[in-house]
Amino acid sequence: MIAISPTTRIFVCTDATDMRKGFCGLSGLVKAHFQIDLFSGHLFVFFNRRRDYVKVLAWDKDGLSIWSKRLERGTFEKLTRSSDGDLEIDSAELIMMLRGVQIEGTQRRKRYSIDSAKVA
Numbered sequence: 001m002i003a004i005s006p007t008t009r010i011f012v013c014t015d016a017t018d019m020r021k022g023f024c025g026l027s028g029l030v031k032a033h034f035q036i037d038l039f040s041g042h043l044f045v046f047f048n049r050r051r052d053y054v055k056v057l058a059w060d061k062d063g064l065s066i067w068s069k070r071l072e073r074g075t076f077e078k079l080t081r082s083s084d085g086d087l088e089i090d091s092a093e094l095i096m097m098l099r100g101v102q103i104e105g106t107q108r109r110k111r112y113s114i115d116s117a118k119v120a
Contacts, residue, residue, distance in 0.1 A: 004043070006091075008041060008042055008043060009040075009042040009043070009088060010042065010045060010088065010090065010091065010093075010094050011030075011036065011043070011044050011045065011086060011088050012045040012047075012079060013029060013033050013044070013045065013046050013047070014047075014078075014079055014080065016049035017048060019053050019055060019068075022066070023057075023064050026044070026066070029044075029046065030057065033086045034086055038057075038059060038064075040059065041058070042058075044056065044058070045094065047076060050075065051077075052070060052071040052075050052076070053069070053071070054069050054076060055067070056068070076098075076100075077102055077103055079104070089103075
């Protein structure tokens with residue numbers, strides 16, 4: 001499994017992706033869809049059209065890595081929270097999505113968090 005630090009951001013491309021793409025192809029999608037530095041250490045998640053195959057692209061301090069998973073049965077949840085084709089989720093949502101838990105409609109209990117605006 002992927003080790004995710006608390007500061008790692010996770011970006012999901014909600015548009016269908018050609019799963020034949022490797023490091024170069026997915027890197028180009030990161031630049032086109034997210035406009036975020038590929039070498040920031042964040043995770044970038046891509047799904048195929050049938051939603052039964054996922055690839056996660058990550059920079060691991062000394063090189064790019066791709067983690068992939070193909071389902072034998074069923075599909076991954078289709079997230080539709082963003083109109084521009086990409087969105088950001090947290091590590092708990094990524095794990096739930098990969099495990100087959102429906103994220104849409106789940107409710108979180110209140111927790112204390114420091115607003116980034118107050119920290120800066």
